[in-house]
Amino acid sequence: MLTHFPHSRVGSISKKSLVVGTSPYRTNHDAPHWPPSSTLHIETQEDVEVRQQKEKAARLLSESIDRAIAAERAKRKKAQPVVRILLLGQAESGKSTTLKNFQLHFTPRAFHADAEAWRIVIYMNLIRSVNSILELLDADPDKISKNRTPSYTSLFPPVRQERTDRQEVTTPLSPPPRPSQTNGQRRPRTADGSFARGGLASPPPFGHSSPHLPPAHSHELRRLKLSLLPLKNVEATLNQFLETVPAAPIRPPESYSLEISISPKKQSSLFQTDVGADEALVADLPQLLKSAGSSQSISSDSTLSLKSSKSLKCRLTRRHSVAPPSRTSTEERSSFEKSARSPTTEPPSKPLAPPPDPLPSPTRITDILSSSLRRPPLVFKQGHDQVHLELAVRVRGNSTWKRVARTFGVSALVGGKRDVVRQVADQSSIISFDGSVAGQELTDRDFREFSAARQVIEACADDMKKLWANGEVRDLLRRHGIHLEEQPGFFLDDIERITAPNYVPATNDILRARLSTIGVVEHRLKMESGAESGQEWVFYDVGGTRPQRAAWAPFFDNVTAIIFLAPLSAFNEKLAEDPTINRLEDTYQLWKTICSNKLLASVQFILFMNKYDILVSKLRSGVRFERYVTRFKSDDKPLDSPEKVAKYMLAMFHTAHKKTSPKPRKLHAYLTSVIDTKETLKVLYHIREQVIVGHLHESKLV
Ligand SMILES: Nc1nc2c(ncn2[C@@H]2O[C@H](COP(=O)(O)OP(=O)(O)OP(=O)(O)O)[C@@H](O)[C@H]2O)c(=O)[nH]1
Ligand SMILES: [Mg+2]
Numbered sequence: 001m002l003t004h005f006p007h008s009r010v011g012s013i014s015k016k017s018l019v020v021g022t023s024p025y026r027t028n029h030d031a032p033h034w035p036p037s038s039t040l041h042i043e044t045q046e047d048v049e050v051r052q053q054k055e056k057a058a059r060l061l062s063e064s065i066d067r068a069i070a071a072e073r074a075k076r077k078k079a080q081p082v083v084r085i086l087l088l089g090q091a092e093s094g095k096s097t098t099l100k101n102f103q104l105h106f107t108p109r110a111f112h113a114d115a116e117a118w119r120i121v122i123y124m125n126l127i128r129s130v131n132s133i134l135e136l137l138d139a140d141p142d143k144i145s146k147n148r149t150p151s152y153t154s155l156f157p158p159v160r161q162e163r164t165d166r167q168e169v170t171t172p173l174s175p176p177p178r179p180s181q182t183n184g185q186r187r188p189r190t191a192d193g194s195f196a197r198g199g200l201a202s203p204p205p206f207g208h209s210s211p212h213l214p215p216a217h218s219h220e221l222r223r224l225k226l227s228l229l230p231l232k233n234v235e236a237t238l239n240q241f242l243e244t245v246p247a248a249p250i251r252p253p254e255s256y257s258l259e260i261s262i263s264p265k266k267q268s269s270l271f272q273t274d275v276g277a278d279e280a281l282v283a284d285l286p287q288l289l290k291s292a293g294s295s296q297s298i299s300s301d302s303t304l305s306l307k308s309s310k311s312l313k314c315r316l317t318r319r320h321s322v323a324p325p326s327r328t329s330t331e332e333r334s335s336f337e338k339s340a341r342s343p344t345t346e347p348p349s350k351p352l353a354p355p356p357d358p359l360p361s362p363t364r365i366t367d368i369l370s371s372s373l374r375r376p377p378l379v380f381k382q383g384h385d386q387v388h389l390e391l392a393v394r395v396r397g398n399s400t401w402k403r404v405a406r407t408f409g410v411s412a413l414v415g416g417k418r419d420v421v422r423q424v425a426d427q428s429s430i431i432s433f434d435g436s437v438a439g440q441e442l443t444d445r446d447f448r449e450f451s452a453a454r455q456v457i458e459a460c461a462d463d464m465k466k467l468w469a470n471g472e473v474r475d476l477l478r479r480h481g482i483h484l485e486e487q488p489g490f491f492l493d494d495i496e497r498i499t500a501p502n503y504v505p506a507t508n509d510i511l512r513a514r515l516s517t518i519g520v521v522e523h524r525l526k527m528e529s530g531a532e533s534g535q536e537w538v539f540y541d542v543g544g545t546r547p548q549r550a551a552w553a554p555f556f557d558n559v560t561a562i563i564f565l566a567p568l569s570a571f572n573e574k575l576a577e578d579p580t581i582n583r584l585e586d587t588y589q590l591w592k593t594i595c596s597n598k599l600l601a602s603v604q605f606i607l608f609m610n611k612y613d614i615l616v617s618k619l620r621s622g623v624r625f626e627r628y629v630t631r632f633k634s635d636d637k638p639l640d641s642p643e644k645v646a647k648y649m650l651a652m653f654h655t656a657h658k659k660t661s662p663k664p665r666k667l668h669a670y671l672t673s674v675i676d677t678k679e680t681l682k683v684l685y686h687i688r689e690q691v692i693v694g695h696l697h698e699s700k701l702v
Helices: 045-079 095-106 108-113 115-138 141-147 163-167 219-227 230-243 279-291 327-341 365-370 401-414 418-428 444-469 471-479 492-499 507-512 546-555 568-572 583-595 612-620 642-660 677-698
Strands: 018-020 042-044 083-088 255-261 269-276 294-298 303-308 313-319 520-526 536-542 561-567 604-610 667-671
Touching: 042 045, 083 095, 083 546, 083 677, 095 108, 095 507, 095 520, 095 536, 095 561, 095 677, 108 115, 115 219, 115 230, 115 444, 115 471, 115 492, 115 507, 219 444, 230 444, 444 471, 444 492, 507 677, 520 546, 536 546, 561 568, 561 583, 561 677, 568 583, 568 612, 568 642, 583 642, 604 642, 604 677, 612 642, 642 667, 667 677
Parallel strands: 083 536, 083 561, 561 604, 604 667
Antiparallel strands: 018 042, 255 269, 255 313, 294 303, 303 313, 520 536
């Protein structure tokens, strides 16, 4: 039998009759051996043709097997049901931070590649703290006293609540009882102008006559105020860059088909493809096509048509990937939407706050840069027992902001030259650099602005530190019950580190950065390791304020699991959007509404009893849980035990789940502090297993 070596090595000596196998020689043995036999096998032309035919057939067979394997793989991948996870909970409950944990542990490469984008948010959080302090120092006394909600007391009041006050309250979760002497009025002062002992009311107004306040700020404080003034412009600049990123349309999961035809007359289809449910791509598409000289018209909610001078026609058609909602699901959704607007069992005592101001439409970047600060001069978050300054950054509800943020990060690092930014970006693939924001070309001036912002922050570092360490400032904050260090987005203790020239956002900084979510944002995470490597999990991260909750309902279809975030530490806080409502009460009512939803009857329920670390520090500092949740009775003196409080709340959520679920369902509850990545990792592994098993079970694959 002939031993076949790769045919490329069979040199053809003569085209006509004989082909002599060159080294290695062909032998009539079964296998080649060394040294080669001296007997040469001579192939006739006929032999060669037969052999070549055989080789061709083998090659074709091998290729068809390869194709079949690839097709089978693709089919299996397609058949694998997508895991969809919905993150729900009120604002500031930790939904986005939980998502960051999933990204950190399951898609670490993507997480670290995004790190640079968080620099701008961290800087914004820091600058907002400083600017808020400066505004506090300058604040108009009348404005401050109006902004204070009289019934809110400091987090660390002298214990003053009498037992009788508590007995008046009958609801299980009720706001703290009001001190009788306040009730909208300030407490009387003693002859020397100080507040009478034994009770609490609104803190004294800023400025003027109060003997608690120094008549004028010291020379050093005046100097600091002046030297830190440029930070206002920096805030305005960065703010506008982030807020004017256009929003992707918020739609439930579905797919799109894109059809581009060359001539509208012939209707010849040049290109037709499934865009899938890639919201970012769909959002970018009109802009991309428009920049190619097209004009666009949206004929209906679902079809976007574009025409260009070159008679190019595009149709982007929305196709529901899930069956159109049934009557029950529509009813169920609308009932959720209704209840989402008013999730408490009792109607709220005053109308809900209107939705937040619509964000401005995109304008030219250069205009943006010259515009002034849009934020109100001093933002108090109403309704907290402690006065809460808003440090959060708001961006449009999609991930496009990251492109802007990464561009900022790189240009802040390497200086304002557009070409240098492009080079660094290309080399490091930190950003997908296209030199534009919101479809508009960034100019050299824009890049200079980015780098100037970074320089101002660096130059102000020393004075920011001095301001935060200043005794007068600390005193002012303390007197007005402001605990900046307990607020999300607090970076004043890290000024030196985060303003250093070689600073790169650390994992913990990214988790602590506060960026409020607007709308519903889809995140696709492709597992980078483990048995599910390559599998895609889809997360929906929602904005948690009350006016945004009606937008959640369309995402209840086809969801695998819900992770509900209940912030345990919120028991003594009020909703920012409605200061009449206690945050724990709101979470509890929201939980019951979600549990009772029929659309979610078969969905896996995961509860994160979150912010346990803050609960512990609050209770250790002397805040009593029983003052706010009157049914909770504790013999622990003088401090409440965090374990007992957490256990009580767990039982409360468990019972509500059991009572309100449309059919029996298992609840997986965890006590979490999602800024602790190590502990959270254990929880995530557990969830991963449980979601996969439950999901396969549900899909009848096991
Ligand atoms: N100390 C502590 N901080 C937390 C914890 N969870 C979240 N945070 C912080 O709380 C802030 C708010 O968290 P987010 O994840 O942005 O809250 P959210 O639920 O997404 O809020 P919205 O997007 O407004 O609905 C962030 O600054 C987090 O760093 C926690 O367990 N402990
Ligand atoms: Mg969020």
